[in-house]
Structure formats: structure tokens, C-alpha cells
Amino acid sequence: MAQSDTSARGDETNVLAHLDGTAMSGLYWYLALLACIGGFLFGYDTAVIGSVLSFIPYHLSNFWTGYLVAGASLGAAVGALAAGPLTDRLGRKSLLMADAGIYALGALLSAFTVSAAMLITSRTLIGLAVGADSAIATAYIAEFAPKSRRGQLSIIQQWMITVGILASYLIALLVFAVAPGAAKNVDWRVILGLGAVPALLAVALRARMPESPRWLIQQGRYADTSVALGKLGVEVSEEEVRRTADKIEKAEEQQAKDRKRLWTPGVKRALAVVSVFFVFQQITGINVPFYYGPKLLGDLFKNPGDTAVHAAMAGLIAAAILGAVNVVATYFGFRWIDKIGRKPLALAGYVGMAAFMLVAAAGVAWLTGTPKTVVVMVGFSIFIASFAMGVGGTGWLLQGEVFPTAVRGRAAATGAGVNWVANFALIEAFPAMQAAIGLPWVMVILSALSLMAIGFIARFLPETKGLSVEEVVAVFDEQAAESHVQHGSSARTA
Ligand code: BGC
Numbered sequence: 001m002a003q004s005d006t007s008a009r010g011d012e013t014n015v016l017a018h019l020d021g022t023a024m025s026g027l028y029w030y031l032a033l034l035a036c037i038g039g040f041l042f043g044y045d046t047a048v049i050g051s052v053l054s055f056i057p058y059h060l061s062n063f064w065t066g067y068l069v070a071g072a073s074l075g076a077a078v079g080a081l082a083a084g085p086l087t088d089r090l091g092r093k094s095l096l097m098a099d100a101g102i103y104a105l106g107a108l109l110s111a112f113t114v115s116a117a118m119l120i121t122s123r124t125l126i127g128l129a130v131g132a133d134s135a136i137a138t139a140y141i142a143e144f145a146p147k148s149r150r151g152q153l154s155i156i157q158q159w160m161i162t163v164g165i166l167a168s169y170l171i172a173l174l175v176f177a178v179a180p181g182a183a184k185n186v187d188w189r190v191i192l193g194l195g196a197v198p199a200l201l202a203v204a205l206r207a208r209m210p211e212s213p214r215w216l217i218q219q220g221r222y223a224d225t226s227v228a229l230g231k232l233g234v235e236v237s238e239e240e241v242r243r244t245a246d247k248i249e250k251a252e253e254q255q256a257k258d259r260k261r262l263w264t265p266g267v268k269r270a271l272a273v274v275s276v277f278f279v280f281q282q283i284t285g286i287n288v289p290f291y292y293g294p295k296l297l298g299d300l301f302k303n304p305g306d307t308a309v310h311a312a313m314a315g316l317i318a319a320a321i322l323g324a325v326n327v328v329a330t331y332f333g334f335r336w337i338d339k340i341g342r343k344p345l346a347l348a349g350y351v352g353m354a355a356f357m358l359v360a361a362a363g364v365a366w367l368t369g370t371p372k373t374v375v376v377m378v379g380f381s382i383f384i385a386s387f388a389m390g391v392g393g394t395g396w397l398l399q400g401e402v403f404p405t406a407v408r409g410r411a412a413a414t415g416a417g418v419n420w421v422a423n424f425a426l427i428e429a430f431p432a433m434q435a436a437i438g439l440p441w442v443m444v445i446l447s448a449l450s451l452m453a454i455g456f457i458a459r460f461l462p463e464t465k466g467l468s469v470e471e472v473v474a475v476f477d478e479q480a481a482e483s484h485v486q487h488g489s490s491a492r493t494a
Contacts, residue, residue, distance in 0.1 A: 015229065015236045015241055016213070016214065016468075019144060019232065020468045022146050022232070022233055022234055027232070028144070028145065028146070028149070028153065029156075032141050032153040034202070034205050035096065035140050035141050035157070035209075036141075036157045037160065037202040037205075038096065038100065038160075038202065039156075039161045039164065040161070040163055041133070041164060041195055041202075042133060042161050042164060043161040043163065044165070044195050045126050045164075046130065046290075046291075047165040047291070049069055049072065050293075050294050050319075051168060051169065052172065052187075052191050053068065055184045057184050059116070066428070067120065068119070068123055069291065070427045071124060072124075073127065073423045073427060075124045075128050076128070076420040077421045078127075078128060078131060078417075079127060079128035079131025079132040079135070080413050080414075081135075081413055081417040082131075083095055083131065083135040084412070084414060085413075087139075087409035088406075088408070088409035091215055092139065092211065092409075093206065093209055096136055096140060096206050097206045097207060099132045099133040100200075103126065103202070104199035104203060106125035106126035106129060107126065107194070109122035110189070110192035110193060110195075111190070111192055112193075113189070131416060131417070134396070135412055135417075136409065136412070137157050138154045138397060138399055138400025138401070138412070139399070139400045139403075139408050140212055141153050141154050141156075141400060142154065142400035143212040143405065143408070144210075144212060144213060144214070147466060149338060150469075151337035151338040151342070151397055151465060152335075154396065154401070156334070157396050158333065158388070158393030158397075159331070159393070162326040162327045162330045162388065163327055165290060166320060166323035166327050168191075169316050169319050169323050172316055175190050177313070180310075210227075211224065213225050213228045213234075214405045214469075216228055217248070217405075218405045218406055222241040222242045225241045226238045262404070262406050262407050264477060264480070266473060266479070266480045266481075267407060267476070268480070269476050269479060269480040270411070270473070271415065273398075273402070273476075274395075274402060274415040275418040276460070277457070277461065279418060280350075280453035281391055281395040281419065283425070283449055284350070284387075284449045285383075285446035285449075286391075286392070288426075289319070290322070291427055293315070293322060293380075294312065294315035294318070294319045295315060297319060299315075301314040301315065301317065301373070302315070318377070321381070322377075325381045325388075326385075328385075329389050332388075333388055333389045333394070337394065339465075341465040342394050343457060343463045345389060345394060346394050347390070348386070348389070348390050350391065350453045351450075352389075353383050353391070353447075354450035355382075356379045356383040357379065357443050357447040357450065359379035359382070361439075363376040363379055365440035395419070398461075399415040399416060400412060401469055404469075404470075462476070
């Protein structure tokens with residue numbers, strides 16, 4: 001069975017092989033960028049709330065204040081899980097357009113909020129959009145990208161996330177600098193509402209992007225597939241598409257009879273690997289400097305006697321420095337992902353994260369004054385740079401590339417859902433952990449978790465660079481079959 005699966009996948013690459021082998025053109029970059037505008041909003045909308053929270057004039061209980069920050073992550077988990085079955089049924093493009101619309105609506109409602117309940121509702125909407133978008137963006141890219149550039153094109157998503165985070169700090173700084181006296185009335189509305197601009201742009205531009213050719217062929221829409229491939233620079237007739245589809249169908253006939261067969265042991269293994277990768281991506285602490293950074297670092301940077309707005313601005317400057325490091329370092333991930341590969345980059349990333357989280361912890365624990373500020377900032381900067389080069393984008397890339405087309409939406413969405421739940425868990429747990437054992441010990445635990453991630457990656461993550469998405473699926477199938485044989489034989493020896 002495993003044998004025929006693999007050869008079927010070889011055949012499947014007929015017209016898709018053209019796509020895999022096409023030379024990169026400006027259009028591919030443009031489409032990837034369009035797919036990733038949601039990434040920009042993911043970064044912007046998750047980071048922006050920290051900058052405005054102190055100036056929102058409603059009386060909110062601790063629970064609802066916490067919800068405004070972490071609730072977006074929880075909403076994102078729901079959005080991701082809901083997007084999976086929808087995108088497998090309705091397509092990638094329609095969902096990407098709907099997300100952009102929800103993003104825009106959420107941002108506009110936040111800006112024109114008249115009550116706490118309305119703000120909470122609009123932040124929930126934004127959370128749903130963030131999650132849905134994160135579930136689909138790299139899957140859409142993986143379905144059209146030439147295989148030798150799939151890593152780079154998918155890392156654009158991470159890059160846009162980092163640019164969005166940085167933009168949120170810079171825009172908040174600018175708005176507070178222009179109108180420091182209006183922090184509690186107009187400023188926070190402008191800062192939240194500006195997210196509507198890229199969102200509306202995305203609605204307009206995404207309307208003209210081609211639907212994913214792999215999804216169309218999977219749906220039996222051959223004429224549409226040939227049009228979509230044409231837009232991507234691959235001229236094939238409807239008949240050629242049909243012939244490819246026939247081959248795929250024959251190969252999958254057996255599996256199609258029983259829908260459960262789509263979730264083969266290889267797919268389940270891929271889902272487990274992506275999910276654990278995402279759990280480590282989050283619980284090793286990347287969002288501690290990003291979500292709590294303005295507050296934690298503001299205390300290090302502010303001057304005695306600063307007003308609330310100036311103290312907030314001091315924190316934002318520190319966070320913006322880290323945000324800029326994140327953007328620049330992601331460029332190296334982008335450069336290296338298809339050359340060095342996913343696995344070595346992720347391993348190196350976690351080594352850097354483990355080491356420099358400890359450096360920052362030492363700074364917090366043992367130093368004071370300027371040396372403390374310098375050591376903490378250097379520690380956090382290299383920690384973030386290591387994440388950006390090897391871990392952040394790699395997670396979202398793997399989520400898009402390791403599943404077969406028929407279940408990619410659902411499987412990728414489940415992975416994204418796991419990411420958001422882990423994100424929420426750490427952000428919720430962090431203040432309590434800090435209160436219980438102190439910041440330096442929390443940081444030591446985060447560093448130890450990075451070490452555990454190294455063990456997991458070394459043992460379970462296969463290298464997928466340069467393979468077609470169909471070949472990637474085969475790698476996981478083979479691994480699952482091998483581990484089945486190994487377990488079988490160890491059970492027999494026992
Ligand atoms: C993570 C986010 C994080 C961001 C930082 C992403 O890959 O999923 O949680 O805020 O990277 O750049």
C-alpha cells in the first residue's frame with residue numbers, strides 16, 4: 001500500500017510538476033505578499049493592545065482586562081479551528097477574503113467603540129480573523145509555490161507578522177508623540193482603527209488572486225484549475241488537468257472509499273510533529289518580551305517623574321528596538337530556509353534561545369542600573385533573533401507544507417489552533433509564575449524548555465527542503481510505517 005501511494009504521488013505531479021518547477025516571477029512574490037497581509041495584521045493586532053491598554057477609559061474587571069490581551073489568542077484558536085473545514089469546502093481564496101473583511105470590521109468597530117462590551121466584541125472578531133488567517137495563509141502559499149522556493153515564500157508570512165508587531169509599536173509611539181494629551185480619548189481609537197487600512201486593501205487585492213490550483217483540482221474543477229494555473233504562468237489545457245486528476249483519483253480511489261483513510265498514519269504523525277513544534281514555539285517564551293515587553297522594559301527605561309504617557313513611550317521604544325531586531329533577523333531565516341533547511345535552522349534557533357534567555361535572566365537577577373538594561377536588552381535581542389531565524393517562520397512553513405491537499409485545511413488549522421492555545425496558556429500563566437517564583441526563575445524554565453525542543457526536533461522533525469508537497473507527505477508516511485515496524489518488532493521481542 002505504501003508503495004502504491006508513493007508512486008501515485010509521483011504521477012500526481014503531472015501538471016503540478018510544471019508548477020513545482022516554474023521559475024520564480026514577480027507574480028509569485030506578489031501573491032505570497034497578498035496571502036501574508038493577514039500576517040501583518042496578526043502581528044499588528046496581537047501586539048497593539050499592550051500599547052493602548054492603560055488608556056482605554058472603560059472600567060473593566062481584571063478578567064475582562066486580561067481578556068482584551070489574551071482573548072485575541074483564544075479567539076484565534078477558535079477562528080483557526082473553524083477555518084479548517086470551511087477552507088477545505090469553500091476554498092483558500094474565499095476564506096482569505098472573508099478574513100480580511102472580518103479584520104477590517106473588527107478594527108473599525110474598535111475605533112468607533114461606544115462601550116466596553118463593543119470593544120470586547122470587536123477584539124473577539126479580530127481574534128477570529130487572526131486565527132483563521134494564520135490557519136490558511138501558508139497552506140495557500142504551499143499549494144502554488146515552486147518547491148525550491150516554498151520555504152522563502154512561506155517565511156514572508158513570518159516576516160509580515162514581525163513587521164506588523166514593529167508597526168504597532170511605531171504607530172503607537174507616533175500617535176502618542178503627536179497628541180500626548182489625547183491618549184485617553186482619540187489616540188487609542190486611532191491606533192486600534194488603523195488596522196482597518198491594510199485589511200480593506202487586502203479585501204480589494206485578494207479578490208483578484210487566483211484560487212489555489214491544488215485545491216481546485218482536488219474539487220474536480222478542471223476548467224478553473226487551468227485558468228488558475230494560467231494566472232500562475234503555467235499554460236495547460238483543461239484536458240491535461242483532467243488527465244492529471246484521473247491519475248490522482250485512481251491512486252486515491254481506495255482511500256476515497258473510506259474518508260477516514262485520508263487521515264493516514266503519516267498525516268497523523270505530521271500533525272503531531274507540527275503541533276508539538278508549535279507548542280514549543282510558544283511555551284519557550286517568545287511573546288513574553290512582545291506582549292509584556294512594553295511594561296517590563298518600560299520600568300527599566302523610564303525616568304523618575306515621567307507621566308503615564310511618557311512611561312508608556314519609554315516601554316514602547318524598548319519594545320520597538322526588539323521588534324526591529326525581529327524584523328531584521330527574520331530576513332536571515334528567509335535567506336537560509338531553502339538553502340540550509342528547516343531542521344538545522346530550528347536546532348540552531350533553539351540553541352540561541354536557550355543560551356540568551358539565560359543571559360537575560362542573569363541580567364535581571366544580578367545586575368542593576370545601566371549594566372542591567374544593557375545585558376537584558378542584549379539577551380532578549382539575541383533570543384528573539386534566534387527565534388526569528390530558525391523557529392518562528394519554520395513553524396508556520398511546516399504547518400503549510402506537510403499535509404496532503406485533501407486534508408490540508410483541516411490539519412493546518414488544527415496545528416494553528418494548537419499554536420494559539422499554547423500562546424494563550426503561556427500568556428495567562430506568566431504573571432502568576434512571575435509572582436510565585438520571580439522573573440529570573442521563570443526565564444530559567446523557559447530556557448530549559450528550549451533545550452527540550454532541541455531534543456524533540458533532533459528526534460522527530462524530518463528535513464523537507466526541496467521536496468514537492470506530495471513528497472513531503474510521503475516522507476511522513478514512510479516515517480510512520482517505519483515506527484510501526486519498530487514498535488511491532490520491539491513488542492515482539494518484549
Ligand atoms: C508567533 C507569534 C509571535 C511572532 C513573533 C510568530 O511565529 O506565532 O506568537 O508573536 O512569531 O515574531
